[in-house]
Every structure is written in structure tokens, then in C-alpha cells.
Amino acid sequence: MLKIRNLEAGYGKLRVLKRISMHVAAGEIVTIIGANGAGKTTLLYTIAGMIKIMAGDINLFDNTLGKIKAEQIVAQGCSLVPEGRQVFSTISVQENLILGGYVQSKKKGYDKKQELDKIFDIFPVLKERQDQLAGTLSGGEQQMLAMGRALMAKPKLIMMDEPSTGLAPLIVKDIFQIIHRLRKGGNTVLLVEQNARAALAIADRGYVLETGKIILQGPADDLLDNCDVQRAYLGRDVGK
Amino acid sequence: MTAELFSQYLFAGITYGIIYAIVAIGFNIIYNTTGIINFAQGEFVMLGGMIAISLNTIIPLVPAIALAVVITMIIGALIEIIFIRWLDNPSVLRMIIITIGLSILIREVALHIWGEGVRSLPYFNGNEISSIKILEAQISPQVLWVIGICGIMVTLLSIFFRFTSLGLDMRACSANRLAATLCGINARNMVTFSFMLSAGIGALAGCVMSPITYTQYDCGTGLAIKGFTVAVLGGLGNSMAAVAAGLLLGIIEAFSIGVVPLAFQDAISISILLIILFVRPNGLFGCNETANLKEF
Numbered sequence: 001m002l003k004i005r006n007l008e009a010g011y012g013k014l015r016v017l018k019r020i021s022m023h024v025a026a027g028e029i030v031t032i033i034g035a036n037g038a039g040k041t042t043l044l045y046t047i048a049g050m051i052k053i054m055a056g057d058i059n060l061f062d063n064t065l066g067k068i069k070a071e072q073i074v075a076q077g078c079s080l081v082p083e084g085r086q087v088f089s090t091i092s093v094q095e096n097l098i099l100g101g102y103v104q105s106k107k108k109g110y111d112k113k114q115e116l117d118k119i120f121d122i123f124p125v126l127k128e129r130q131d132q133l134a135g136t137l138s139g140g141e142q143q144m145l146a147m148g149r150a151l152m153a154k155p156k157l158i159m160m161d162e163p164s165t166g167l168a169p170l171i172v173k174d175i176f177q178i179i180h181r182l183r184k185g186g187n188t189v190l191l192v193e194q195n196a197r198a199a200l201a202i203a204d205r206g207y208v209l210e211t212g213k214i215i216l217q218g219p220a221d222d223l224l225d226n227c228d229v230q231r232a233y234l235g236r237d238v239g240k
Numbered sequence: 241m242t243a244e245l246f247s248q249y250l251f252a253g254i255t256y257g258i259i260y261a262i263v264a265i266g267f268n269i270i271y272n273t274t275g276i277i278n279f280a281q282g283e284f285v286m287l288g289g290m291i292a293i294s295l296n297t298i299i300p301l302v303p304a305i306a307l308a309v310v311i312t313m314i315i316g317a318l319i320e321i322i323f324i325r326w327l328d329n330p331s332v333l334r335m336i337i338i339t340i341g342l343s344i345l346i347r348e349v350a351l352h353i354w355g356e357g358v359r360s361l362p363y364f365n366g367n368e369i370s371s372i373k374i375l376e377a378q379i380s381p382q383v384l385w386v387i388g389i390c391g392i393m394v395t396l397l398s399i400f401f402r403f404t405s406l407g408l409d410m411r412a413c414s415a416n417r418l419a420a421t422l423c424g425i426n427a428r429n430m431v432t433f434s435f436m437l438s439a440g441i442g443a444l445a446g447c448v449m450s451p452i453t454y455t456q457y458d459c460g461t462g463l464a465i466k467g468f469t470v471a472v473l474g475g476l477g478n479s480m481a482a483v484a485a486g487l488l489l490g491i492i493e494a495f496s497i498g499v500v501p502l503a504f505q506d507a508i509s510i511s512i513l514l515i516i517l518f519v520r521p522n523g524l525f526g527c528n529e530t531a532n533l534k535e536f
Binding site: 071079098105149 | 411420425426
């Protein structure tokens with residue numbers, strides 16, 4: 001579904017990503033873990049077309065990305081739930097979701113109401129709050145709204161950037177359960193997280209990103225057992 | 241003050257006030273999608289009036305105005321496409337300097353085409369001396385045209401932004417441009433469209449006011465300053481507040497004539513602008529919280 005080869009990207013002259021190669025197959029949950037500044041968000045933004053590729057290539061749904069604009073990547077079926085939720089705070093919850101379905105609404109036979117109901121099934125709390133301004137929602141609800149909005153575009157691949165940031169542990173659990181359920185519903189998920197334990201627990205495979213390079217990769221269970229990962233990201237001192 | 245004088249001033253205030261409000265809404269539409277103040281907004285008003293006057297020599301009034309609005313909208317779109325669109329992440333300051341340059345450029349081009357002369361469209365009904373008596377005041381029918389058309393424009397704009405899907409897309413771009421792009425909305429097209437829209441409403445305002453205020457190659461500058469004062473007074477980006485602030489400024493100006501000489505009229509609005517910028521930079525109706533989040 002997604003294949004990345006020797007990707008380099010960054011901001012201005014600053015190269016953040018260094019020769020990244022990775023892939024995501026259909027139906028998988030793949031997680032990218034790493035510390036602050038490792039380049040996780042940059043990687044997702046590059047796939048989403050918001051940052052220009054300096055070298056290497058990204059192959060999404062058998063199309064080579066490169067000159068394709070961000071808004072066209074959404075239409076191809078790859079949505080990003082950005083870090084910090086980025087809901088349209090001055091617009092109502094329902095309108096936020098309608099905007100999420102922007103690329104679908106251009107297609108024939110699009111039933112806005114039916115699509116909204118599907119999202120309300122997954123996130124019942126959004127239905128209760130549909131007429132409120134998105135900015136008045138709590139952090140957890142805003143995260144759900146951001147996820148719901150991305151799902152409205154009916155993506156084949158959904159990328160999530162740190163969905164658990166700033167949320168209470170109980171809500172984080174909810175969010176991860178929903179991600180798990182999305183996969184059951186046929187979605188492919190690329191998940192970027194600092195909460196390595198929770199991410200690896202639901203993922204099939206994982207990549208560890210450090211200062212712009214992938215230093216480790218493998219099945220999620222192997223990474224959970226890996227001494228280096230445990231020491232660096234799971235806060236366990238394996239030496240003793 | 242007699243009741244007659246009072247309502248005379250009031251109508252004059254409302255007429256100018258709603259024109260200022262339209263210019264301010266033009267500022268706000270572009271500000272909302274790009275975060276910049278388009279200082280060429282006043283020139284759109286001038287262009288609308290001038291083009292309609294020229295066209296009116298060959299075609300009747302109504303099609304001349306309609307065509308002038310369309311031409312100004314195309315000019316607005318071209319300006320955005322040529323000078324703004326290709327910039328990659330331009331800074332706010334850079335874009336503002338560009339719009340100031342554009343306003344000078346348009347003014348000079350207008351001077352070459354139309355010369356220094358003061359022109360005007362004919363009165364839509366009657367002529368200079370016809371008047372209607374409302375609330376004791378003698379009102380030119382053109383004043384009612386200005387108030388009516390500007391009022392309809394404001395209403396249609398608010399319906400457009402609230403209930404149409406294109407309006408919603410534009411609001412999304414102004415609420416969060418990054419997220420709008422991630423929803424698949426082409427934010428750059430929305431910016432072009434916002435330039436077209438504000439050029440169009442500016443041009444229409446320029447046409448209806450032309451018979452009473454006259455049109456000259458440099459009349460946009462003064463209007464831009466007044467419009468900017470109103471936009472800041474109401475709170476940048478808030479179009480409905482701009483209407484209230486516009487009427488307020490227009491009425492203050494009109495009544496000030498009774499107290500201070502006419503020459504001080506512009507000084508009053510500039511003083512209001514300065515006071516607002518010092519005391520309440522987020523405007524009468526703006527809230528502190530959102531103002532803190534804005535870049536400019």
C-alpha cells in the first residue's frame with residue numbers, strides 16, 4: 001500500500017529525514033515510535049504531501065508521489081489526523097465532519113447524512129455535541145472529532161500523529177480501542193506515537209525512528225521485548 | 241439640534257458608514273483566508289466605479305455596473321494569481337508590502353487611463369436635486385440605493401458564508417488552513433476566490449456610491465483607511481462586527497460636522513483608529529483569546 005525508499009526531506013536547508021525506507025501493507029497497523037525531534041511528524045507530513053521530498057521516493061497505492069499536491073493525496077485515499085488535533089475550532093462539530101468528507105462529496109451518489117451516521121456510530125459523543133463549536137469540546141472529544149473528520153474522507157490508509165498527546169489515560173485507552181476497531185473495519189493505520197507501549201500493543205509492526213533515521217524495525221512483539229527499545233522508550237532499566 | 245438636522249446627519253452617517261463597512265468586509269474576507277490586510281482594497285472600489293463610468297458611455301447603466309463588477313473580480317483574481325499565489329510560505333509582512341505596492345501600481349495605472357478628473361455615474365433615479373422626505377430629512381434617492389444595495393450585499397454574504405458549501409470551505413480555510421488542506425480543500429484556490437469576492441463587493445460599492453461621492457483615480461486610499469479603521473474597530477476578521485463599527489464610525493463622522501469643522505472629519509477617524517490600536521487592538525467586538533493567537 002505504502003512504500004518509501006531512501007526518503008530524505010526537511011525544512012529549507014535542514015534535512016530532517018535521512019534515507020528512510022519503510023512500507024505499510026494493506027490491513028496492517030504499523031507504528032512509528034521515537035523521541036521528540038526524531039522526525040516522526042515530518043515523516044507523516046511528507047507522506048501527506050505537505051513537505052517537499054528532497055530525495056528518494058514515496059509510492060502510495062502504486063502511484064509515485066512527488067509533484068502531487070496535499071489535497072490530491074487525500075482524494076487518493078490517504079488521510080492524516082494531524083498532531084494537536086487541528087479541528088476547525090470556530091465551526092460546529094457537524095460542519096467539521098462535513099468538511100472532512102469534502103473529497104467524497106464531489107463524487108456521485110454521496111449521501112452526507114449516511115456518512116455522518118457512520119461516524120456517529122463510532123463516536124457517539126460527537127452526535128450529542130454536533131451543534132456545538134468544535135473549540136468548545138474537551139481534548140478527548142476533539143481527538144475523536146479529528147479522527148472522525150479524517151474518516152469522512154473514507155481513507156484506505158489513515159495516518160495518526162500522536163493521538164494520545166495530552167489526554168487522560170482512560171481516554172487514551174478509548175482512542176486506542178477505536179484504532180483497533182478501525183483495523184477490523186478494513187482500515188490500514190499508520191500510527192505515530194510517543195506512548196510506545198500502548199502503540200506497540202495494538203500494532204502489527206513497528207519502526208523506531210531516531211534523529212531522522214530508522215534504527216530498528218520488526219514485529220511489534222519483538223520490539224516490545226527488545227532491550228534497547230525497553231531502555232529508551234518503555235522506561236525499563238534492563239541492566240539490573 | 242432640530243429633529244430635521246438630526247435625521248439629516250443620521251442618514252448621511254448611515255450612508256458613509258455602510259460604505260466603510262463594505263470596504264471593511266472586503267478587508268476581512270481576505271484577512272480570514274490569508275491573514276493579511278490587502279491594502280489594495282480601496283483600489284477595487286475605485287476600479288469598480290471608474291470601469292462602470294467608462295462602460296456607461298457605451299452601454300446602459302445596469303449592464304455597465306454588472307460588467308464592471310465582473311471585470312474588477314477578474315482583476316482581483318489576476319492580482320492574486322500573479323503576485324501572491326506563487327509565493328511559497330510568504331511572511332505576513334512581505335504580503336502586506338506587496339499589497340501596498342499593488343495599490344500604488346493600480347492608482348498610477350488608473351491615473352494614466354482616466355486622468356486626474358473627477359467623474360461619476362449618473363444618479364440611478366432622478367438627479368442631483370431630486371429628494372425624498374423621510375423623518376423630516378431631505379434624502380437623495382441615491383442614498384436609499386446605497387443603503388439598500390449594501391444592506392442586501394451584507395445579508396447575501398452572511399447567507400453565503402453560513403449556508404453554502406463553498407462558504408463553509410472558505411470558513412474552514414480561515415479557521416485552520418493546514419486542516420483544510422488535509423481535508424482535501426485546495427486552500428490556494430480559496431485565497432484566489434476570496435480576492436475575487438472582495439474585489440467584487442468593493443466594485444459594486446464603488447458603483448452605487450459614485451453618484452454621491454464621485455470617483456477619482458486616488459479615491460481608494462481614503463476609503464481604505466476608513467475601511468481599515470472600521471475593520472480594526474469591529475475586530476479584524478469579524479464581518480458582522482464590521483457593519484456595526486462602520487455605522488458607528490459613519491454616524492460619529494456625520495455628527496462631528498456639527499461640532500468641529502468639516503476639514504477635521506478624516507482626523508476624527510484616524511484618531512479613532514489610533515485610540516483603538518492603543519487601547520483595544522482586538523477591536524470592540526473581538527475577544528482577547530483569539531487575538532492572541534493571530535499573527536497580525
